[in-house]
Each structure stands twice: as C-alpha cells, then as structure tokens.
Amino acid sequence: ASVLEIKDLHVSIENKEILKGVNLTIKQGEIHAIMGPNGTGKSTLSSAIMGHPKYEVTQGEVLLDGENVLEMEVDERAQAGLFLAMQYPSEISGVTNADFLRSAINSRREEGQEINLMQFIKKLDKQMEFLEMDLDMAQRYLNEGFSGGEKKRNEILQLMMLEPKFAILDEIDSGLDIDALKVVSKGINEMRGENFGCLIITHYQRLLNYITPDYVHVMMQGRVVKSGGEELAQRLEAEGYDWIKQELNIED
Ligand code: ADP
Ligand code: MG
Numbered sequence: 544a545s546v547l548e549i550k551d552l553h554v555s556i557e558n559k560e561i562l563k564g565v566n567l568t569i570k571q572g573e574i575h576a577i578m579g580p581n582g583t584g585k586s587t588l589s590s591a592i593m594g595h596p597k598y599e600v601t602q603g604e605v606l607l608d609g610e611n612v613l614e615m616e617v618d619e620r621a622q623a624g625l626f627l628a629m630q631y632p633s634e635i636s637g638v639t640n641a642d643f644l645r646s647a648i649n650s651r652r653e654e655g656q657e658i659n660l661m662q663f664i665k666k667l668d669k670q671m672e673f674l675e676m677d678l679d680m681a682q683r684y685l686n687e688g689f690s691g692g693e694k695k696r697n698e699i700l701q702l703m704m705l706e707p708k709f710a711i712l713d714e715i716d717s718g719l720d721i722d723a724l725k726v727v728s729k730g731i732n733e734m735r736g737e738n739f740g741c742l743i744i745t746h747y748q749r750l751l752n753y754i755t756p757d758y759v760h761v762m763m764q765g766r767v768v769k770s771g772g773e774e775l776a777q778r779l780e781a782e783g784y785d786w787i788k789q790e791l792n793i794e795d
C-alpha cells in the first residue's frame with residue numbers, strides 16, 4: 544500500500560509563518576479528518592501540498608511513497624496519484640467537463656494505455672448516475688456557471704473518475720444542503736477501500752456523520768495538536784475547542 548507522509552512541514556504566506564511543523568502519516572485504506580478553528584492553517588496545508596505559488600514551504604517535506612511531492616511540478620503531483628479538491632474550484636473556460644476528465648485520466652496513464660472513448664463514456668455515465676447528476680453536466684464548460692453544490696458534486700465525480708491514490712478534500716462540505724452533502728458523502732464512501740487514502744479537512748463535524756473517519760486530528764495555530772478516533776470529532780461537536788486549549792495551555 545502507498546503512504547503519504549507530511550513531515551515537519553513549515554509554510555509561510557508573505558513571510559508570515561502559518562504552518563509550524565505539521566506531521567501526519569496517511570496510509571492507503573485510511574480516512575483521516577483534520578478539524579480545527581478558523582484561521583489555524585487547514586487550508587494552508589492543502590494549498591501547500593497542491594503547490595499554490597503563494598504558499599512558501601520553508602521546512603519539511605511531503606513524501607508519497609518516499610518521493611517528495613513538493614519537488615514535483617503541480618501536474619506531476621496529480622500524475623503521481625494525488626488528488627486535491629480546492630475550497631474554491633476555478634473555472635477553465637473552453638474546456639468541457641468531459642474533456643477535462645478524459646485528459647486528466649490519460650495523463651496518469653502510459654502512452655498506448657489511454658482510456659478509449661467508449662470505456663470513458665460508460666464509466667462517466669455510471670458515476671454521474673451514482674452521484675445523481677444531470678448528464679448534461681458532462682458537456683458544460685468546467686465549473687463555468689456551476690452552483691456551489693454542483694462544483695462540489697463535480698469534484699467528487701472527478702475523484703471517482705480519476706481514482707487517485709490519495710485525496711485531500713478541503714471543506715468539501717461547505718455550503719452544501721443536506722441532499723448534496725449526502726451525495727458527496729456517498730461518493731467518498733464508495734471510494735473507500737484499500738487503494739484509496741483520504742484526508743478530509745472540515746470546520747464542522749456534520750460531514751463526519753456520513754463519513755466515519757479512521758482518525759481525527761485537531762489543528763491549532765499551525766500544528767496538529769491532538770489526534771484520536773471518531774469520538775474526538777463528536778466531543779469537538781459537543782464541547783468546542785476550548786477544552787483542548789486548556790489541556791494544552793494554548794492561548795488565543
Ligand atoms: P483555515 O483553513 O484553518 O481556516 P487558513 O489556512 O485559510 O486557515 O489560514 C491560516 C492563516 O493564514 C490565517 O491567519 C489567514 O488569514 C492566513 N492566510 C491564508 N491565506 C492567505 C493568503 N492568501 N494571504 C494572506 N494570508 C493568508
Ligand atoms: Mg478558513
């Protein structure tokens with residue numbers, strides 16, 4: 544099985560240190576959740592792993608089966624099997640959803656092993672039906688005029704089509720109504736298995752009512768300060784974060 548290791552990761556934005564040494568190991572087959580108050584660096588973690596230019600890694604590494612993904616070009620990170628869903632997915636005009644997906648799948652394959660059009664359409668139809676999506680979404684331009692819920696659903700479609708080794712999903716639940724939340728959860732649960740590892744970043748415990756994580760981590764002030772199982776998320780929902788601050792002597 545593959546392993547994703549985040550080791551002593553320090554990240555700065557405009558010379559201000561946001562992540563102050565994050566350590567986390569995710570194996571394929573595991574679902575981890577990171578929770579934490581607003582502004583503690585959760586999105587910074589996913590943006591840094593994604594290679595967003597604004598986020599400067601000053602120390603540490605992110606290893607995918609021993610290879611430092613931070614030294615890879617952004618598209619190489621996806622080719623290596625990392626999937627990063629963004630809090631605010633961008634529009635790519637002139638490229639249909641289906642074109643984007645097919646070229647993304649093929650960029651991870653060897654020459655001569657490309658998915659053929661019939662296989663692709665069959666798989667796409669099946670997954671869109673599973674996610675209760677309108678089939679015409681496939682022919683629309685990527686993210687152009689998509690509602691918030693459609694974007695999130697579409698990210699899960701991308702996930703199911705690309706079948707990455709690891710996914711990092713940042714606030715995939717934000718702004719979703721209950722039906723969309725259920726569909727998004729259903730997709731992630733469908734992916735769950737020995738060939739898939741996932742890091743779910745969420746401010747609210749709500750999503751974790753539908754996806755039971757194997758591990759829950761709390762991030763505060765740029766570090767993972769506490770880890771546990773599913774029960775940790777439930778305690779956070781009931782009691783908030785103050786007890787952890789007290790336990791660890793963290794000041795606001
Ligand atoms: P979270 O996702 O946990 O809410 P973020 O990673 O978004 O936290 O933010 C962590 C800190 O970094 C915050 O203090 C935020 O103001 C700052 N920050 C995040 N993104 C930027 C940016 N693009 N430019 C400047 N500061 C930023
Ligand atoms: Mg935030």
Ligand code: MG
Nearest residue numbers: 585586587714
């Ligand atoms: Mg965030």
